[in-house]
Amino acid sequence: MQERIEFTREMKRDYTILMPNMLPVHFRLLRDVFRLHGYNMVLLDNEGPGVVEAGLKYVHNDTCYPALLCIGQFIDALQSGRFDINRTALIITQTGGGCRASNYIHLLRKALIKAGMAHVPVISLNPAGLEKNSGFQLTPTLLLQSMVTILYADVLMCLKNQVEPYEDDPGACARLVDHWAEKLTDQFKRHPRAGALHFKRNIREIARDFDAVPHTPAEKVKVGIVGEIYVKYSSLANNHLERFLLEQGCEVNLPGLMGFLLNALDHNIDDVDLYGGSRFNQLLCKAVMRYVNHIEAVIARAIRKNSRLNPPTPYKTTRRELDGVLGVGCKMGEGWLLTAEMCELIDSGVPNIVCVQPFGCLPNHIAGKGTIRALREKFPEANIVPIDYDPGATRVNQENRLKLMLSVARESLSGTPKVS
Amino acid sequence: MRIGLDIGSTTIKCVVLDDAGRIVLSRYQRHKSQIAQLAEVLLHTIKAEFPGEKFTLGISGSAGMGLAEELGIDFLQEVYATRVALKRLVPEADCAIELGGEDAKILFLTGAGGLEVRMNGTCAGGTGAFIDQMATLMDVSVEQLEPLSAHHQRSYAIASRCGVFAKSDIQPLLNQGARKEDVARSIFEAVAGQTIAGLAQGREIAGNVVYLGGPLTFFSQLRDCFDKALGIRGIHPENSLYFVSIGAAMQAAGEVDIDALIPRIQRRAGAARYVSCPPLFTDEAAYRAFRARHDKNRVDTVEKPGYDGKVYIGIDSGSTTIKAVVIDEDHNLLKTAYMSNRGNPLPEVKRFLKEFYDEFPRATVAGAGATGYGEALVKAAFRLDGGVVETVAHFIAARQLQRDVDFIIDIGGQDIKCFKIRDGAIDDIFLNEACSSGCGSFIQTFAAAWGLPVDEFARRGLLAKHPVDLGSRCTVFMNSSVKQAQKDGATLEDISAGLSISIVKNALYKVIRTADAAELGDHIVVQGGTFLNDAVLRAFEREIGKDVVRPNIAGLMGAYGVAVWSAERSKGKSGMLTRAELDAFDMQTSNTRCQGCKNHCMLNIIKFDGGRRFISGNRCEKMTGGGKKAMPNLYEVKRQMLRELTPGDNLRGRIGIPMGLNMYELYPFWHALFTRLGFEVVQSPESDHALYAAGQRTIPSDTACYPAKLMHGHTEWLLQQGVDAIFYPCLSYNFDEKRGDNHYNCPVVAYYPEVLRLNVPGLRNTKFISDYLGIHRPRDFERRFPRVLDRYFPGIPRREVREAVRAAYRAYDDHMAAVRARGAEMLREAREKGVPVIVLCGRPYHIDPEISHGIDQQIAQLGAVVVTEDSVNMNVQKFSVNVLNQWTYHSRLYSAARYVATCGDPGVNLVQLVSFGCGVDAITTDEVRRILSEGGKLYTQLKIDEITNPGAVRIRLRSLFAALGQEEA
Secondary structure, three states: OOOOOOOOHHHHHHOEEEEOOOOHHHHHHHHHHHHHOOOEEEEOOOOOHHHHHHHHHHOOOOOOHHHHHHHHHHHHHHHOOOOOOOOEEEEEEOOOOOOHHHHHHHHHHHHHHHOOOOOOOEEEEOOOOOOOEOOEOOOHHHHHHHHHHHHHHHHHHHHHHHHHHHEOOOOHHHHHHHHHHHHHHHHHHHOOOOOHHHHHHHHHHHHHHHHOOOEOOOOOEEEEEEEOHHHHHOOOOOOOHHHHHHHOOEEEEOOOOHHHHHHHHHHHHHHHHHHOOOHHHHHHHHHHHHHHHHHHHHHHHHHHHHOOOOOOOOHHHHHHHHOOOOOOOOOOOOHHHHHHHHHHHHHOOOOEEEEEEEOOOHHHHHHOHHHHHHHHHHOOOOEEEEEEEOOOOOHHHHHHHHHHHHHHHHHHHHOOOOOO | OEEEEEEOOOEEEEEEEOOOOOEEEEEEEEOOOOHHHHHHHHHHHHHHHOOOOOEEEEEEOOOOHHHHHHHOOEEEOHHHHHHHHHHHHOOOOOEEEEEOOOOEEEEEOOOOOOOEEEEOOOOOOOOHHHHHHHHHHHOOOHHHHHHHHHOOOOOOOOOOOOHHHHHHHHHHHHHOOOOHHHHHHHHHHHHHHHHHHHHHOOOOOOOOEEEEOHHHHHOHHHHHHHHHHHOOOOEOOOOOOOHHHHHHHHHOOOEEOHHHHHHHHHHHHHOOOOOEOOOOOOOHHHHHHHHHHHOOOOOOEOOOOOOOOEEEEEEEEOOOEEEEEEEOOOOOEEEEEEEEOOOOHHHHHHHHHHHHHHHOOOOEEEEEEEEOOOHHHHHHHHOOOEEOOHHHHHHHHHHHHOOOOOEEEEEOOOOEEEEEEEOOEEEEEEEOOOOOOOOHHHHHHHHHHOOOOHHHHHHOOOOOOOOEOOOOOOHHHHHHHHHHHHHOOOOHHHHHHHHHHHHHHHHHHHHOOOOOHHHOOOOEEEEOHHHHOHHHHHHHHHHHOOOOEOOOOHHHHHHHHHHHHHHHHOOOOOOOOOHHHHHOOOEEEEEEEOOOOOOOOEEEEEEEHHHOEEEEOOOOOOOOOOOOOOOOEHHHHHHHHHHOOOOOOOOOEEEEEOOOOOHHHHHHHHHHHHHHOOEEEEEOOOOOHHHHHHHHHHOOOOOOOHHHHHHHHHHHHHHHOOOOEEEOOEOOEOOOOOOOOOOEOOHHHHHHHHHHHHHOHHHHHOEEEOOEOOOOOHHHHHHHHHHHHHHHOOOOOHHHHHHHHHHHHHHHHHHHHHHHHHHHHHHHHHHHHOOOEEEEEOOHHHHOHHHHOOHHHHHHHOOOEEEEHHHHHHHOOOOOOOOOOOEHHHHHHHHHHHHHHHOOOOOEEEEEEEEOOOOOHHHHHHHHHHHHHHOOOOEEEEEEOOOOOHHHHHHHHHHHHHHOOOOOO
């Protein structure tokens, strides 16, 4: 048993902290928030075969692909010479659920030992206080700002996805996201505990800004992406799935990150209902849940009132959409949320879905592939393609399957098949 | 006119349609990765054939995407193209099955659920490439499979999920003398089974079914297998090879100028754009220097015509080749042979021995032995003196060349064996379990696809300028990587070099799983036929950054080792068949079902002249009489305990319980609960392959573990019994045994009931109790369960239910206590008698003989007492591990490993069973290995799946016993 290297107060001063980049908009904003709190965060952007090679070399090959990539990316970065490995720490999230994903941090440490870099501290980012580091604390302000940031980022991503395929000036939406990222960070700097006032105004303005992007309406195939969280969001893992779909002339619909966090909270509520447990904790969770639900409703109203665009789907709506297809006790990995997101997408006019997972993903045997048959019966228009990702899966096979899904989608859109 | 070009993974299909839609030209050719060149030739042909015509061009097919994109030509996804063609040519079709080189597809055109297309995922099992691979393995041409299969008498169950596994099923069959006719038929059946199970996933294939694509066009036997499996008579339309190209032609919209197109295709052929590795050798000189260095490691063949002293013979009957040597008393080689086993080793070995008798009529055979897959068969057939497991044979041989060898890696046709040597004994063994990537047959299969002999194919890669970087991955997946590289313009030379490099990476990173070459050792000996390939050897040295020793007899080392071993054990005269006996040697093969136990193994009986018999295919030695008495086996005891629970009286109804996954542990709990309440508890039977097959069609995720997939069969069985309800609850949490940080079930165990509920149609008409229950909180559960039960069986008094729940907890505790007590007793007795003990670690459901393939019995047969992980895990206190220890079943593995590591008894060792597809075990295996190594214990892992290959498992177990010094030969 190896002693864990703590991230100390002294380290905070001059250490660089590397963080993986799962979601470009979200993680960039989060990095800026953490920087405001004195953490010298760097978002990893290294890609290419070196990352996979490092993963294959230092992680058990049967481990799921996200772990392999995430750890491969860290090791590849540390070995690249870009960072002083005696002045660098790593940060990774830890969920503590029943999925093997909870083991990433341990696998990362094993990999570091194997790669001869056991002295590099690894910070566990989790709200439950699983591992403590004197140099890294989720203060209430930091936590609050992170949560608000995720809400903003969900909005930015959601609106961008709706406008970008139709924009007249390519890159207009991307620039708008940049603009808002800077503006929001600046606000956090000036008003660390920015209240509801800013928030509502910001959402309103974001909605108006995206609404005003010059665009040409066109009939495009709408495709939703659901699945294992890392593969769903990370272009490194999914071979730039979003870009591919955009190039194929689709509008991409990507459910937000807040739903995933709320879902984790929700399990605490459901567990007590299902198996018993502390009513007090349950009440506490319910209170937080109600509060965030309220904010989500505020966001939705603001966006509807100020634009033609659809707001991110509030968590409550998604949960309602599950409609008993899967039991709410199914909570490991993405659990029932994955199924609920598929239902919600289909019901809101996005019957074309890419369900992504690492090859051999355990929870997705249940909530992903396991439910597709039932969903097809419930929604005959459903056009779902499950795609596996792992170091051995090649892009040509994946794109071929996606193209098949798109051919079917185009046919139902126009009544006639089209070639691409 | 309309041109349709279908560029698949191995072939190009081309059609030209006239304006009325009639086919005026069609071509079908293997493209051998020369896609651009062939496309060019085809276009020229068309141009010449129809001068002055205007054309539209549509491209389809998995390898055509890149070409179409670059040339700006219409691309139509191939499944979609098929559908377009079907609508026109076979409008009455309800469903189409199309098999291609590496793709398998089913299209559902009509019926509830609407249009739906299923394609094989990342797995290429059950496709044309698979059939090619199997033909190579059988040493027949692909065309011969059809006439062979037509004369079959029986068929064998072959794991069809992927070529790799099927191979490990077929190889032993061939080695043991099964008829090629029957094997050919079995291959077709496997393909049909894989397609139906893997792709239909619960949707019924019925109505007018159309067969399309190469394999289904060429093999009427394959169509027959589909007809039989589906209970239909399928349609085999004209032009069934060309549906994709016809569809592409029909959809093509834009007119093309062929003359302008051809130069663009030519330009493309010149540009390489794939990721490449540095070349293996920069020039001829570097290669010559390398050769010179390796030519020094030699065991020399001596010419001793008329030799009249003692000789020792060693025969290594491997998976694809047979190696044989004769040595003199100084261990010099007198005669060697390297033969392809062509599916049956006996004729070749016989020929070799006859040659030997002819060449050395005056020599005395003082010892003869065998090793390898065919060890038992060869030994029995020629009455050799003994047999030794391959690992030991290789070690003995390596020691002859390099006294202080500390690491041996042997890459053979289908096996990778590597082990470390510490203090003169085999210490750490790495074997490729269910994966043959990184082995010789891998490169052989690719060479065959290009129509080249393997050494020629490999040699072409030596001086390749830009070897393709193929990474390290499974053989089956490698096909698509090669496909991609071809698409990107890699040459045969580059691919050949890339494959050699990839073999090495697979061996290092997938089998040995090394991160650092320094940890392998300082004196490395490489052997096995695959290392005779210079490209592989060079790639290996470069990858580990060290020079290694490759004996000139690298391919013969196993045989040489057995010969030396036979010499060491010689009693002066061998019992091997004499010259006269050899001349009369003859064999006959027959089959029968063993009636010795419930397994009903299919026995393969070979009768040799003089009535000697060799029986194979058996899991145990009961009927063959060769073995000694089996040791006590806690797996068997546990099975017996479950069998003894009686169903109870039917006062309130009959409850069906599917025996699988966690039910193997919780059955006593639920049994007590329901019998106490007056239910008759109907237990589904122990699994077998037929049971699996009965539920196979409703499995939604083909990559789930076999234990989970078996649940479908159990559920179907229970539905047939007409029970009042089927009880199989979801359990996120398991009991907390206080040895880990949490007490989850793995996601599959926890939620598989949901998969059944959503995918097994029959459950809709039955009460299926799959509620989420919390048995980990006894007090809460006692309060809550009455409410749950009330929803299904109203009116049972609450107090009664609560009492039953309490009884259930007592029954479970009693059961576990009994298991532990029995385990403790076995351990004590074993230690008293000095008998070795194997803690066979797995999950509760690994006691199912269909899942563990009788491995527990094999170990008991080999002379070790077998106990379970759950009988020893409570013997240790909670301790820290380097991973998140949050699953109850897995926590037991760590505790059991800790127990074995710390018990201080060298006779107690651990073997871990790992189900293929178990994601969690990717974490546990490394950790269990680490815990064991802290106590100086060996780690042995057996990967298990659908496959039943007792031979391979046996070799691994014997290697362990040999390493422990326990093996008697």
